[in-house]
Amino acid sequence: MKKILEKRETGVFLILVLLCFGLSLYSPSFLSYTNIKNVLVNSVPVGIMATGMTLVLITAGIDVSVASQMMFSATWLAIFSQSSPLANPATVLILALLLGAVTGAINGLLIACFSIPPIIITLGTASIYRGIILVYTNGRWIMNIPKWFTSLGKTYFNIPLPIIYAIVIFVLTAWILKHTYFGRSVYAVGGNENAARYVGVDIKKTIFLTYFYAGLLCGFAGFVLDAILGNCQPSGSNGWEMNAIAAAVIGGTNILGGSGTIVGTVIGVVMMGVIENGLVVAHIPTYWQKLVYGLIIIVTVTFDVIRRNYADSQKQTIDVD
Amino acid sequence: MKEKLKNKFTLHEIVLAGAFLLIFLIGTFSNENFLSLRNILSLFQQMSEMGIMAMGLTLVILTGGMDLSAGTTMGLCAVCSGLCLTKGMGVGISLLVSVGVAVLCGIINSILVAIIRIPPMIATLGTQMFFLGVALVLSQGNSISGIPESFYFLGQDKVLEMPLQMILLFILAAFLIIMLRRTMTGQHIYAMGNNMKASLFSGIRTTRVLFFTYIVCSVMCCIAGNIQVSRVATARADMGSAFLMTCISAVVLGGTSINGGSGGIAGTIVGILIFAMIGNIMNLVGISSFWQQLATGSILVLVVVFNRVIEMQKYKVKSRKV
Numbered sequence: 009m010k011k012i013l014e015k016r017e018t019g020v021f022l023i024l025v026l027l028c029f030g031l032s033l034y035s036p037s038f039l040s041y042t043n044i045k046n047v048l049v050n051s052v053p054v055g056i057m058a059t060g061m062t063l064v065l066i067t068a069g070i071d072v073s074v075a076s077q078m079m080f081s082a083t084w085l086a087i088f089s090q091s092s093p094l095a096n097p098a099t100v101l102i103l104a105l106l107l108g109a110v111t112g113a114i115n116g117l118l119i120a121c122f123s124i125p126p127i128i129i130t131l132g133t134a135s136i137y138r139g140i141i142l143v144y145t146n147g148r149w150i151m152n153i154p155k156w157f158t159s160l161g162k163t164y165f166n167i168p169l170p171i172i173y174a175i176v177i178f179v180l181t182a183w184i185l186k187h188t189y190f191g192r193s194v195y196a197v198g199g200n201e202n203a204a205r206y207v208g209v210d211i212k213k214t215i216f217l218t219y220f221y222a223g224l225l226c227g228f229a230g231f232v233l234d235a236i237l238g239n240c241q242p243s244g245s246n247g248w249e250m251n252a253i254a255a256a257v258i259g260g261t262n263i264l265g266g267s268g269t270i271v272g273t274v275i276g277v278v279m280m281g282v283i284e285n286g287l288v289v290a291h292i293p294t295y296w297q298k299l300v301y302g303l304i305i306i307v308t309v310t311f312d313v314i315r316r317n318y319a320d321s322q323k324q325t326i327d328v329d
Numbered sequence: 330m331k332e333k334l335k336n337k338f339t340l341h342e343i344v345l346a347g348a349f350l351l352i353f354l355i356g357t358f359s360n361e362n363f364l365s366l367r368n369i370l371s372l373f374q375q376m377s378e379m380g381i382m383a384m385g386l387t388l389v390i391l392t393g394g395m396d397l398s399a400g401t402t403m404g405l406c407a408v409c410s411g412l413c414l415t416k417g418m419g420v421g422i423s424l425l426v427s428v429g430v431a432v433l434c435g436i437i438n439s440i441l442v443a444i445i446r447i448p449p450m451i452a453t454l455g456t457q458m459f460f461l462g463v464a465l466v467l468s469q470g471n472s473i474s475g476i477p478e479s480f481y482f483l484g485q486d487k488v489l490e491m492p493l494q495m496i497l498l499f500i501l502a503a504f505l506i507i508m509l510r511r512t513m514t515g516q517h518i519y520a521m522g523n524n525m526k527a528s529l530f531s532g533i534r535t536t537r538v539l540f541f542t543y544i545v546c547s548v549m550c551c552i553a554g555n556i557q558v559s560r561v562a563t564a565r566a567d568m569g570s571a572f573l574m575t576c577i578s579a580v581v582l583g584g585t586s587i588n589g590g591s592g593g594i595a596g597t598i599v600g601i602l603i604f605a606m607i608g609n610i611m612n613l614v615g616i617s618s619f620w621q622q623l624a625t626g627s628i629l630v631l632v633v634v635f636n637r638v639i640e641m642q643k644y645k646v647k648s649r650k651v
Contacts, residue, residue, distance in 0.1 A: 070450065122637040127450050128587055132629035135574055139623025147619060250458055263451045295470040299462025305455035313447045
């Protein structure tokens with residue numbers, strides 16, 4: 009019991025509960041089934057991206073190309089599902105993972121092989137991936153994604169399919185982080201790269217696999233996005249990478265690497281969704297959203313860093329460098 | 330050591346000059362209007378805004394930092410001066426308010442980076458969103474039009490046939506080059522980029538220098554924003570957002586190390602010139618702007634990888650000698 013109370017996730021979770029409670033007092037419709045379903049389903053694409061982002065952040069990296077990767081996958085899937093005779097749920101899913109694997113592998117290779125700051129590489133690849141789909145579609149929307157595709161994003165027996173997908177991804181990633189060699193190396197690399205190297209962790213391989221996995225999830229997020237929306241706007245979901253980062257950071261992932269959990273990220277994602285919904289419920293214009301998100305990121309990161317610096321100052325260290 | 334430094338300088342210069350010449354030749358052969366005086370002047374007019382912003386970013390990157398909020402700072406300052414102008418305030422006061430906001434933005438960034446010691450990438454990622462949010466709230470999500478004509482001078486006036494902002498660009502560039510080469514602060518900026526800890530121990534007031542660079546960067550963004558407001562006669566919150574990528578690419582292309590410590594303003598100007606020429610040629614030939622996004626991203630990745638490969642080769646040679 010004490011262990012649960014000490015965890016950071018618990019604090020964030022309590023804030024989330026308070027937030028929901030406040031919103032339900034303000035507007036009773038907030039707690040209705042439809043509203044909650046909408047909040048959760050709309051957060052699924054960001055949630056899946058944030059899961060991959062959590063891994064990247066734990067290695068002390070960052071990936072600002074996740075939204076571009078997702079749209080890259082979503083756009084090709086939309087075109088493929090409309091025009092190819094081969095298109096069916098299985099091939100679309102395989103293609104989604106393939107596209108994600110390609111974009112993720114490019115990021116991973118560039119970052120791991122050349123040890124260039126990840127933010128620079130992903131800033132560049134973000135505009136490459138986005139540029140490719142914009143050039144191909146000329147910025148036009150792709151409407152009328154086939155029925156069989158959108159039926160993969162619908163609700164059956166009161167259970168929305170996208171939420172099932174998200175839960176599968178969360179559980180799988182949490183398992184990978186906790187119980188595989190790769191997962192443990194992710195923490196090791198982010199915690200102390202030199203120490204990890206001396207213990208025998210293959211740093212480059214771990215970093216490559218992290219971005220590869222994040223790309224894979226982005227590809228899948230594109231699949232879910234198409235299924236939910238039923239159309240695809242190649243220039244859309246701009247800035248969602250920030251939402252993914254914010255969700256992970258709110259959930260307690262250390263931006264300097266080394267710690268973070270999927271449970272925390274999930275709570276962060278739901279919190280972002282609730283805040284967005286809350287602004288709508290409270291009739292606050294949508295352009296306040298960015299301001300609120302920005303403030304949340306700044307405040308959470310500030311507190312996090314101050315807390316860590318304080319903890320560090322309490323330790324006695326010998327600097328070897 | 331000195332010889333090695335010289336070698337590196339020439340190698341990068343050769344690459345840069347080669348790229349510059351190549352694009353210049355492509356431009357000359359693909360369209361006969363490219364070399365006309367009017368086109369060259371308009372090219373300089375278009376590149377001034379980005380150039381001024383990129384110079385500010387160069388200072389920050391030289392200290393080993395990063396300002397991802399540069400683009401939205403530009404948007405915020407543009408919206409501020411736009412609002413002041415449409416509310417009927419004078420040109421001078423509006424500019425003053427806008428610069429004041431820029432200084433405030435710079436102070437917020439540098440408090441987060443220098444005092445709380447959040448990694449600059451993350452801190453400015455947060456402020457990027459925050460400044461955009463503030464700008465959106467101030468402009469209520471709309472673009473502000475109806476800028477009085479008395480403000481047009483900044484982006485549309487010409488002195489001796491030369492656009493005013495081009496002259497401004499060169500004056501600012503000269504100032505910054507002298508500042509970096511000849512003043513204490515300039516030397517401190519390079520020292521901090523090379524080794525922050527050593528600089529701190531050798532008595533450099535790192536916090537003060539960081540405040541200086543982030544504030545200068547924000548003010549440069551503000552100047553760029555006001556020039557654009559004056560040129561297009563509207564102010565929008567997301568005005569500078571598209572600039573950020575190109576500016577960082579240009580700084581890196583110009584030879585400034587992304588980890589700080591080496592490079593300079595002159596390289597950045599050449600970098601921006603290259604990107605401006607690419608954009609200009611694409612416009613002349615009639616290629617959609619989507620290609621520009623693709624080209625910018627590819628060039629950034631290629632240049633960074635190329636620089637890195639050269640660095641790694643050098644390191645190998647060096648370690649073999651030892």
